[in-house]
Amino acid sequence: GDRHGLALKSDGSLLAWGDGRAATVPPEATYGVVAIAARGVTSAVLKQGGRPVIWGDRFDINNVPPAAQTDVAALALGFD
Secondary structure (H helix, E strand, C coil): CCCEEEEECCCCCEEEEECCHHHCCCHHHCCCEEEEEEECCEEEEEECCCCEEEEECCCCHHHCCHHHCCCCCCCCCCCC
């Protein structure tokens, strides 16, 4: 991300650091993670089972179409 970083550990846990809401991990994104993405001021993880969790200053799961909220195989974030 712009002012934050994410690390996916081999046990599926997530670490985040830096400034802003994007570095403040919601509880449901701290375990069972299989993929991560970061951009600007937004962070995202893909959980086991295909559910994305997205948070940050300008974007969250409410901005994602319903069809992309379950059974997801990969994710990426881009700039506005």
